[in-house]
Amino acid sequence: MRDMSDGASQSGGGAGAGPRHGVDRQTGRHVIARLVGPEHDQTVQAVVDQLSGEQSAVDAIVDDAVSDPERLExxxxxxxxxxxxxxxxxxxxxxxxxxxxxxxxxxxxxxxxxxxxxxxxxxxxxxxxxxxxxxxxxxxxxxxxxxxxxxxxxxxxxxxxxxxxxxxxxxxxxxxxxxxxxxxxxxxxxxxxxxxxxxxxxxxxxxxxxxxxxxxxxxxxxxx
CATH class of the missing domain: 3.30.450.40 (GAF domain)
Structure with a gap:
């Protein structure tokens, strides 16, 4: 899945560090974008499932994106x-x-x-x-x-x-x-x-x- 490794390499401290489950914010957005897409990418779904073994991985990514401090400004x-x-x-x-x-x-x-x-x-x-x-x-x-x-x-x-x-x-x-x-x-x-x-x-x-x-x-x- 393109961009997964690129997004992960940009993870770091501060507001952009991303949610729990070890997914940085940019990578998380790529994942959710693929899941909302018309193809309903099952490969991406499998990756998300492996992050936590449950739907809470998706919830964590969404929660992090919605709570982005710059967005809240x-x-x-x-x-x-x-x-x-x-x-x-x-x-x-x-x-x-x-x-x-x-x-x-x-x-x-x-x-x-x-x-x-x-x-x-x-x-x-x-x-x-x-x-x-x-x-x-x-x-x-x-x-x-x-x-x-x-x-x-x-x-x-x-x-x-x-x-x-x-x-x-x-x-x-x-x-x-x-x-x-x-x-x-x-x-x-x-x-x-x-x-x-x-x-x-x-x-x-x-x-x-x-x-x-x-x-x-x-x-x-x-x-x-």
Whole structure:
């Protein structure tokens, strides 16, 4: 698997040292990126399994990426969205759901302990805007820095046993929202309560709308 040895050779002390299980942050991101990819690389899955002999190896890599101190500085600059609902980001989410014909869509911010929906097409009564990180699928997009597009979450190696899937998220598509310094704050994501095929045109639409969400969330004042 290319880049595994390169990433390992760059491990060291400090914030970039990486998670437990002996995987440095850069290598961990390569691993997760391969796991979220469309081929569901079984070789990479085997390597991850050997790191700890259990799913906790993947959890450790994801936790480390989400907790990256430099990324957290980016989140600090966004302000508090736990109690602040952005009408602009709500509109982006609503447009996303309408354009793709999905049940739900959101602009999410992923913290080490929670996921916050800074904008969504759902009411607060229908969909809690703040949920524990354990319920987040977007954390895999943040950790990998790559889009995560899944037709049937029940058949995906990372998601089959995920609690959100058990709650009914059966199709998911998320695009990372990356700031000018290369840090992933969250995602523009959409999901459905039934499996579905995401066409290349739909993924392109999601990418285009993610550019709008990125500009509104990351490049402008949070009190817009």
């Amino acid at each position: 980016t989140l600090e600059r966004l302000g508090n969205h736990d109690d602040y609902r952005s009408a602009t980001l709500d509109r982006v989410a609503a447009l996303t759901a309408e354009a793709l014909g999905t049940t739900m869509a959101a602009v999410s911010i992923v913290y080490p302990d929670r996921q916050v929906l800074a904008g969504t097409n759902a009411s607060d009564e229908t969909l809690p805007r703040v949920r524990p990180i354990e319920m987040s699928i977007c954390k895999f997009t943040v950790a990998s820095r790559e889009p995560l597009v899944v037709d049937d979450t029940r058949a995906h190696p990372l998601l089959a046993d995920h609690p959100a899937v058990k709650e009914g998220v059966l199709a998911y598509a998320g695009i990372p929202l990356i700031d000018g310094n290369g840090h992933v704050a969250g995602t523009l994501c959409t999901w459905d309560t039934r499996p579905r095929h995401w066409s290349s045109g739909q993924v392109q639409i999601l990418n285009d709308l993610a550019a709008v969400a990125r500009q509104r969330l990351l490049a402008e004042p949070h009190d817009k």
